[in-house]
Amino acid sequence: MHTTSAATDTAVITVRGLHKHFASPDGGVLPVLQDIDLTVREGEIVALLGKSGSGKSTLLRHIAGLLAPSAGTVHYRGRPVNGPNPGTAMLFQSFALMPWLTVQQNVELGLQAQGVEPLARRERALAGIDMVGLDGFENAYPKELSGGMRQRVGFARALVVEPDVLLMDEPFSALDVLTAQTLRNELTELLTRPGSATRTALLVTHSIEEAVQLADRILILGTDPGTIEVELRVDLPRPRNRRTRGFEALTEDAYECLTGERAELPPTLGTHDPLRAAAPLPHADVEQLTGLLEELDSRGGSVDLPSLADALNYAVDDLMPLVEAAETLAYARIRAGELRLTTTGSGFACADILTRKRLFAAAVLANVPLIATMRTLLIASGSGRLREHHVTERLCASSSERASRQQLNTAITWGRYAELFEYDARDRVLLLPREDHAAGHEAGRAAGHAAGDER
Structure with a gap:
C-alpha cells in the first residue's frame, strides 16, 4: 500500500535563533551551531543531513534537552525546553543497551523512569517487544543478539514510552547493509501505522539515500559552524524504491547541495549494455x-x-x-x-x-565486461564517482536482486584488488583512484588547450 506524508500544520518542535559554542583548549570559543531555525510538525519525519562536524548530533541533543543553547530557544509544543524534553525519546547508533539486563528489562527502563507500576510496565514492555518482532527473546541478554536484534530492542525501548517525537542519531550506521534496509522499512511502518502514538521523528544521518528513503523533508547542514543551508522536500509515496527516477533525482540534488558538485548519472551505452549482457561472475x-x-x-x-x-x-x-x-x-x-x-x-x-x-588488472579488463564497464563509467562520470545503485539497477534488469548483489560484491572485490577503483562502503560509492582521476583531468585540460590552439 502506498502512503504519503501524514504531517499536519501543528508544530511539535520549534527551534529559533539557536547558537552553540564550546570553550576551546586555548581559552577561546569554538562555534558549533549558528542561527538555527527549525520547525518539526506533527506526523512528519525530518532528516538532518551533513558532513562530520556540521553539528547534527549537537542539535539533536538540544532538542532532547540534554544540552542548553548558548543563545536562542527550543520549544516543545509551545513550552520552553530547559531540561530533558518529556515529549521525546532517543535512539542511538551504539544501541546503548545495559548488558547485564535482559531484553525485557532494557525495554522497561524508560517506563520505570516514568514511574509506571511493575505490572503495567511488564505488559507494555512485552507488547513493545512483540511489536518489533522479538517475541520469544524477552529473557535474552544483549550479548545473545545480533546487531539488528539489539537495535530492535532500542526501537522497542524508545517507542514503548509513547514519545511524541522519536529522535534518532545515526541508528543504522553500525548495521550491515541488508539489516539496515530491513529496519528502515520496519521503522517507517511503525511510525506511519494508524493509531501509532509516535508519528513524528527527527533523524540524524550521513547517508543521502537513507534520508531520501525515510524523510518528508531533508535539512542539509553546512560546517564551521553548523548552519541549515538547504531544505529539500521529499514528495514520494511510501514505500520508496531507490531505483525509481524520482528517488534518483532527489539523491543527486542532495548530493549536489552537500558537496557543491553534481554526481552525474552514468551515461547510457545504447541498446547493448555490458552490465546487463555480461555472463555472471x-x-x-x-x-x-x-x-x-x-x-x-x-x-x-x-x-x-x-x-x-x-x-x-x-x-x-x-x-x-x-x-x-x-x-x-x-x-x-x-x-x-x-x-x-x-x-x-x-x-x-x-x-x-x-x-x-x-x-x-589486465586480465579483468580484458575478460570481465562488468568490471571494465564500471571502470569506463567512472572515467566518463567527470567526478570520478559512481553510486552503487546505478550499477545494481542495470544488473537487476537481467537477474534477481540477490544475484545482482552477489555480482556486484565480486566485481567490487576484484576491481579493488586490481586497483581499478576504490569503494566507500559507508556511502556505497565507487571512486576512481586519485592518480587516475588526476590523469583524466590533465588529459581533459590538454585536449581543451589543443582545441583552443586549433581555433
Missing part, C-alpha cells in the same frame, strides 16, 4: 584463486579436478567457483576433465605481489 575470493593457480603450477600446470579438490581439502562442488573464475580470467582451461594452466595463468602464479596486481 563466480563468487570467488582473489586469495583463494591465487592459491588454486599456485597449486596448479606446482603440479606441472595440469591436474584432474578430483585430485586437485582432494589436495586442497575441498569438495569438488566447492572448488567449482574458483575453477570458473580461473576460466573467466583466461588463467586456466578445462580439457578432458583436467584443469590446465594457460601461459597467462602461469605468469600470474609465478609473479611477485605487485606484478600480480598489474596482471590481474
Whole structure:
C-alpha cells in the first residue's frame, strides 16, 4: 500500500535563533551551531543531513534537552525546553543497551523512569517487544543478539514510552547493509501505522539515500559552524524504491547541495549494455584463486579436478567457483576433465605481489565486461564517482536482486584488488583512484588547450 506524508500544520518542535559554542583548549570559543531555525510538525519525519562536524548530533541533543543553547530557544509544543524534553525519546547508533539486563528489562527502563507500576510496565514492555518482532527473546541478554536484534530492542525501548517525537542519531550506521534496509522499512511502518502514538521523528544521518528513503523533508547542514543551508522536500509515496527516477533525482540534488558538485548519472551505452549482457561472475575470493593457480603450477600446470579438490581439502562442488573464475580470467582451461594452466595463468602464479596486481588488472579488463564497464563509467562520470545503485539497477534488469548483489560484491572485490577503483562502503560509492582521476583531468585540460590552439 502506498502512503504519503501524514504531517499536519501543528508544530511539535520549534527551534529559533539557536547558537552553540564550546570553550576551546586555548581559552577561546569554538562555534558549533549558528542561527538555527527549525520547525518539526506533527506526523512528519525530518532528516538532518551533513558532513562530520556540521553539528547534527549537537542539535539533536538540544532538542532532547540534554544540552542548553548558548543563545536562542527550543520549544516543545509551545513550552520552553530547559531540561530533558518529556515529549521525546532517543535512539542511538551504539544501541546503548545495559548488558547485564535482559531484553525485557532494557525495554522497561524508560517506563520505570516514568514511574509506571511493575505490572503495567511488564505488559507494555512485552507488547513493545512483540511489536518489533522479538517475541520469544524477552529473557535474552544483549550479548545473545545480533546487531539488528539489539537495535530492535532500542526501537522497542524508545517507542514503548509513547514519545511524541522519536529522535534518532545515526541508528543504522553500525548495521550491515541488508539489516539496515530491513529496519528502515520496519521503522517507517511503525511510525506511519494508524493509531501509532509516535508519528513524528527527527533523524540524524550521513547517508543521502537513507534520508531520501525515510524523510518528508531533508535539512542539509553546512560546517564551521553548523548552519541549515538547504531544505529539500521529499514528495514520494511510501514505500520508496531507490531505483525509481524520482528517488534518483532527489539523491543527486542532495548530493549536489552537500558537496557543491553534481554526481552525474552514468551515461547510457545504447541498446547493448555490458552490465546487463555480461555472463555472471563466480563468487570467488582473489586469495583463494591465487592459491588454486599456485597449486596448479606446482603440479606441472595440469591436474584432474578430483585430485586437485582432494589436495586442497575441498569438495569438488566447492572448488567449482574458483575453477570458473580461473576460466573467466583466461588463467586456466578445462580439457578432458583436467584443469590446465594457460601461459597467462602461469605468469600470474609465478609473479611477485605487485606484478600480480598489474596482471590481474589486465586480465579483468580484458575478460570481465562488468568490471571494465564500471571502470569506463567512472572515467566518463567527470567526478570520478559512481553510486552503487546505478550499477545494481542495470544488473537487476537481467537477474534477481540477490544475484545482482552477489555480482556486484565480486566485481567490487576484484576491481579493488586490481586497483581499478576504490569503494566507500559507508556511502556505497565507487571512486576512481586519485592518480587516475588526476590523469583524466590533465588529459581533459590538454585536449581543451589543443582545441583552443586549433581555433
